[in-house]
Amino acid sequence: MADTPPLKIVQGTALSDVQKKDLLHRLARIEGQLRGVQKLIAKAESPADCDGIAQQMSAARKALDRSFVTLLTHSLITHTEKAATPEESLESSRRVAALLEKFA
Template sequence: MKSPEDHRPTTPSYRAEHQRDVVNRLKRIEGQVRGLIDMVESGRSCEDVAQQMAAARKAMDKAFYRMMACSVMEAVTESASEDDALREVERSTRILEKYA
């Protein structure tokens, strides 16, 4: 019979998948920021620019939360004991409280 650990995602591939996701999100945000620069330089309305800035900010927040989800998953899957897992989840919670 398989233990519960056998059903956990393997950390290297799980981490690599999350890293790719976060990098792709950041590249899209980079494109949004370049578009914002073009909008400002071409004299687009403040409301148009503000709308796109809000979209870029929201995209950055989503990338941040996706990265933090990976941190929590690693804490749970890599910890040697339940106490270690709880400590790592608490550490991730403090990061969220500080930067979110």
């Protein structure tokens, strides 16, 4: 399989370039973990192999959870810093709180 080219980071107000790069780097590591899990599953020979597979799946799941929290943290910081009024800042906080309620 050929390596995929890096994603072009688009300028916007959702996240800063640094925040986007951080999240993309985290997700690339998780993607690598999942590829490793796939290889472990393909090579599993005995029931004991399932322990290592479960451990790696758990690590990938926790890394994805941490990435989710990082996304929300970055979003909250970015939108609060860019808010022109306290009302805009409060609205940004409410948006992040709604995401937490919905997805966490």
